[in-house]
Amino acid sequence: MIVETEAYTGKNDPGSHAYKRRTLRNEPMFGPPGRAYVYFCYGNHFLFNIVTEKQDTPGAVLIRALEPRAGVEIMKKLRKTKDEIKLTNGPGKLTQALAIDRNHNCADLRGDELFVAPGPAKKYKISAGSRIGIKQGLDKKWRFWIKGSKFVSVRQK
DNA sequence: TCGAAGATTCTA
């Protein structure tokens, strides 16, 4: 279950990859919605986004943290830890736990390999704040998480 | 063609 996300747009969002111009890397953000935008960061990690806006309008939602609901044993193996909290409580961690890599870039999320399933019919309280790990666009409170969830990523410096 | 920076994580 997705418990933490961040939103990124284009022109008016200095923190976004798509802020300056359309490039090879951010091309998926300009593509049709409902697809994956996966990119490699800091030489170590893949980050997984879901493209949200219509064709030629850049926009994506970064998936920052998950609450494990299924396949926990597989995730433990992939992450090399038995601590369930640490399986998916960060954007680079959850891609490792789900074995998402550059092969999934531009993947159609309506397929049967990588997709988003409906969540529980329960209402959660959502908190909002500044996005993490970027130096510009901090004025935008575009990070959202389920209030009180233990599986939200740890705050960084 | 090269140098710098980056939507992070792990370990000391």
Next chain:
DNA sequence: AGAATCTTCGAA
């Protein structure tokens, strides 16, 4: 607090 580690961008 600092390193690991490599891709992408933009200027030369």
